Amino acid sequence: MADSMQHDRAAILDKEAPIAISISVDDPSLDHHEALPLAGRSAVPFFTPGVIVLSILAAAGLAVLAARLFFGLEAVTNFNDQYPWGIWIGIDVASGVALAAGGFTMAFIAHVMNNEKYHVLVRPALLTAAIGYTFVGLGVAIDLGRYYNIWHVMVPSMWQGNSALFEVGMCVMIYLTVLYIEFLPIVCERFIGRVNLPGVLGRLNGFLDGLLRILDKTLARVMTFFIIAGVVLSCAHQSSLGTLMAIAPSKLHPLWHTPVLPLLFLLSAFAVGLAMAIFESVLASRSFKRPIEMHVLSPLARMVPLLLTVYFAAKVIDLVNRDAWRFLFEANFRALMFWIEVGVGVVIPTFLFLSHRLRRHPVWLFTSAAMIVFGVVLNRFNVFVTGYTPPYGEGRYFPAWTEVMLTVGMISLIVVLYRIWVFVFPVLPAEEEVEHA
């Protein structure tokens, strides 16, 4: 009802100004009445045995972080002069960025292409991206020897435009800000008309409510800019993350080193963005005992085979072009890793997602999406860790148990934070919407 009125108004405005070069659309936060906080309406309590286990793992990870701060990198990692980067860069940072791609791919499909059906998936994807990128930044900081100097990247006199890492760093910082701005309307929506401070602070309620309303209106006007900026920034740094390792042609194994590494990273980010949206939607539905949103997930899955095929084709053409395909048939660990990455992560899920029947089957849908997620994580891991072959090795790098514990702890913390946010803020669609559809 309110929607159609808005459309009419927009149509009238358009008639009055037929040549307006405006890029405005209807209020992009229009998914308003579709989402509600889980608190008070959830079929499951906040604390479950799983959440308690995750919280313990998160605490263990934070303990490793404390050890890193007090005793240094050598005390908790197996990094050395041959292998300066380990799983913290390969998984926490590189895979973290890739798996947060759901944020910009869903923003593109739902907002830029105005595909209203997928609006229910935008907020969960946005939340995952916002938390994910926060932890990418945290992951980088933990890995930095002089983490307290991270602000140097923002000082113009120290800018270094030749560095792919500079591009990644700048883009990630700006994109993280954009993600927070994109999330603000959800915070406004949660508190407008509900500001209720205790005691004497209660006098500020009306004032704060007014501020929130102004903020909300302002955001609605400028959101289009941030949505498009978010997509552009994402494409830029998803690809630049691949450019990083292009600087080491003599060290990165030829199965992975290619000047088109940025293109391969970007293409795989597109595919894994959709896969992650499916993966986390099913997980969240299971965890919160809600019906799985098959009515949007199945059509979304239809787009995946095309994206995977483009990625696969680019990878094959590149291997043939560089004459690197012969390394595929060497009997060694790296060749095996490549086969698993492409076989399990790209080829098999392409066929699974091609099947109309399997796309409509929750278990198969979830399995296929999980395979793509696994494949992209393995790809990033291969590019940054397994494929890295320094000329003078003193034995191979194998992560210390503390490195693994920190990574596991951070992932657990992400899951717990996601749960907190969907309980407090209107992220997941209202139950009746789901059942109605």
Place this chain on the structure above:
Amino acid sequence: MVSRRDFLKITGTAAGTAALTAVGAEASAPHPKLDPDRLGVLTDTTLCIGCRRCEWACAEQNDLPHGDLESFGDTSVFDEMRRPHRDSYTVVNRYSPAPGSDKPLDVKVQCLHCEHPACVSACIVAALEKSPRGPVVYDAWKCIGCRYCMIACPFQIPAYEYQDPLTPRVMKCTMCAERTLDEGRPPACVEMCPPEALVFGRRSELLELAHRRIAENPGRYHPEVLGEKITGGTSWLMLTDRPPAEIDIPDLPDESPAVITETIQHGIFKGFTGPLMMFGILSILMKSSSDKRKEDDNG
């Protein structure tokens, strides 16, 4: 007619564009031109006697932990191949004599100070810089400790102080920049070298000297000055009696690896044309898809 709201949007976008373009121009400033008289060092490995006094002089000069000069006479360290380390910017390794000779080949290893250094190109905050006069120098104050320079270096030279929780540094030879650049004196290792296996001077003159030695004594040398061309050339040059691969120098092309990433970076981000075009295309897409939806809704 353009409404006020649209006008604000357009001007906002334009302002953003201008700011980003300014950033682009700043960030893609070209390399400092290399001084034609830039400095360098020539190592003639065939003259080296493996006394390791250069290692002592280096440690002394750079405040690295070390024993007294006599302790460096210990040749048992040659039993294994060593690499530069956070405690030693330079090490000497011993290789068995060439066929028909009884003198082993001792090879000094240290940063080669590339002419187009990958570490400098990689550095996110320009903590590593190529002085136009030769040395690749490091500013620990700027460094954020990302260690991307260590990934980038094709010779695997930089070491890191992983044990230091608060102020770890990237550790590598500086060609004694404070001596060579500021005082015009040779690096500590060169000054110390008893058989004059190390020569300090203008790179162009060292290159001539190296080619002259090869021409005058073709049987003694491998007919290539290492560092003349490898990865775009290095300021530190080497003469050897055998192919570089036999003294564990990686087989590298004549082009710096930094060319690959710099080409990609500047190809995509020069003047921010690519990202801005993408912004424009997405804006048009978003506008037309929203128009289409309105038509669908109305019709």
